[in-house]
Amino acid sequence: MIYTRNLAYAYPNGRQLRFPDMECAEGRVLLITGQSGVGKTTLLHLLAGLLKPSGGEINIAGTDIGPFSAGAMDTFRGKHIGIIYQQSHFIASLTVGENLLLPAALASKDHPRQRLRNIAERLGIHGLLHKKPAQLSQGEQQRASIARALISSPQLLLADEPTASLDDQNCIAVAELLAEQAQQQQAALLIVTHDSRLKQVFDHHIQLS
Numbered sequence: 457m458i459y460t461r462n463l464a465y466a467y468p469n470g471r472q473l474r475f476p477d478m479e480c481a482e483g484r485v486l487l488i489t490g491q492s493g494v495g496k497t498t499l500l501h502l503l504a505g506l507l508k509p510s511g512g513e514i515n516i517a518g519t520d521i522g523p524f525s526a527g528a529m530d531t532f533r534g535k536h537i538g539i540i541y542q543q544s545h546f547i548a549s550l551t552v553g554e555n556l557l558l559p560a561a562l563a564s565k566d567h568p569r570q571r572l573r574n575i576a577e578r579l580g581i582h583g584l585l586h587k588k589p590a591q592l593s594q595g596e597q598q599r600a601s602i603a604r605a606l607i608s609s610p611q612l613l614l615a616d617e618p619t620a621s622l623d624d625q626n627c628i629a630v631a632e633l634l635a636e637q638a639q640q641q642q643a644a645l646l647i648v649t650h651d652s653r654l655k656q657v658f659d660h661h662i663q664l665s
């Protein structure tokens with residue numbers, strides 16, 4: 457589903473970052489860990505096509521994303537990639553439901569409201585869709601971010617530190633929920649984190665150094 461080969465990135469006036477080759481199939485989870493500063497966020501942005509590599513290849517769903525223009529990458533990302541950020545980044549003036557429908561609207565997916573109902577029910581947030589994001593607890597916001605990433609049925613889910621601010625019990629619960637949803641949807645799930653607690657949940661693991 458996704459693989460990388462000889463991936464590298466150099467910030468202007470920064471050091472050159474080189475990443476180990478990685479791959480993850482549909483319905484599987486790859487955990488990518490590493491200390492602060494090794495390049496986890498950079499890697500996530502490369503995989504999401506938000507940064508262009510200085511070398512190497514990223515192949516998603518059979519497509520080398522290297523040659524894409526910024527506009528073509530935006531379209532591809534909207535169709536194939538769901539991103540779960542550590543902070544939810546919801547639009548405060550919209551309801552949770554309206555926030556969750558935005559990516560599906562941008563990706564022109566069919567029957568978004570039906571999908572929203574199904575996913576919100578699965579994640580136990582269907583009673584919260586009419587509320588404003590600020591009225592949700594942190595755990596509820598986390599589940600809402602997962603729902604938002606799933607709503608366009610992406611084939612690739614990228615999660616950036618999804619459990620960093622959670623206690624042990626919620627950390628494991630959110631990790632298992634993510635993996636379960638990815639499996640149900642047959643999406644590849646890549647979790648980028650410094651949270652070593654997740655190593656006990658997932659056995660497919662790469663450590664950046």
Ligand SMILES: Nc1ncnc2c1ncn2[C@@H]1O[C@H](COP(=O)(O)OP(=O)(O)OP(=O)(O)O)[C@@H](O)[C@H]1O
Pocket residue numbers: 467468469470471490491492493494495496497498499650
């Ligand atoms: N805009 C930038 N310009 C130059 N160097 C940068 C820039 N952003 C990040 N870096 C450097 O690139 C390296 C990787 O940064 P990155 O944010 O990807 O690491 P990280 O593993 O996500 O760290 P953390 O866990 O602390 O968030 C670091 O050495 C950082 O100082």
